Amino acid sequence: MSTDWYAAPESYEIPASWGLEDEDREILRDSAWSLILKGENDPAEFVALFEDELAEAGVAEERALAFFASAIELRRRQQDELGGPPESRLSRAFAELAEIGVLGREDFTCCGTCGSAEIWDERDDSRVWRGYLYYHTQDAERIPEDRSTYVGYGAFLDAHLPEDEWNALNEEQQDERYERIVTGLMVDEVFPVLERHGIEVSWNRDLGTRILLSNVDLFVAV
Known part of the structure; x- marks a missing residue:
């Protein structure tokens, strides 16, 4: 159960249109997912935390907010499919x-x-x-x-x-x-x-x- 609970869905990816280098995309992807695993559910918190990376890539705040909101929703669907969080x-x-x-x-x-x-x-x-x-x-x-x-x-x-x-x-x-x-x-x-x-x-x-x-x-x- 733990492996499934922590693993990001295959469809979860930082948009290629953001123009980040592969290494930077992977770092941002993993860092954002780690926050989601800890229960962060406010897209604005992600935008604030990754402000420098988003600014360097020229990603507008609205686009970033929309992406992180979709990532959170993706996680909610995933955890519902897994039956919700078990007791550890x-x-x-x-x-x-x-x-x-x-x-x-x-x-x-x-x-x-x-x-x-x-x-x-x-x-x-x-x-x-x-x-x-x-x-x-x-x-x-x-x-x-x-x-x-x-x-x-x-x-x-x-x-x-x-x-x-x-x-x-x-x-x-x-x-x-x-x-x-x-x-x-x-x-x-x-x-x-x-x-x-x-x-x-x-x-x-x-x-x-x-x-x-x-x-x-x-x-x-x-």
């Missing part, structure tokens, strides 16, 4: 992890810095959230290419020990405790769930290294 392995795994208090977010924020800061605000009062996993927008772009992504991860310390107990530790002790909490959570609880859903996990147990997940998909409808 990773989405199912994240749903199961939520039941044990591990928060999972897909295509979350623009980068790792923002993700690590904003993930704390994603918690609700439905349960005690003990840890988290997420991949950000830049990570999401690689999934259709090689069906893998790196994920950020960590623990919500207030679920594991009282604040006064944490503050009583020196910096070295805090680092050791946090590493032990995160490693135990990932290896003993998170990884078995991911692997049970057919996801391959690669990690060297270094908290400075993100976890690599393979055999994952991102299915988004336009």
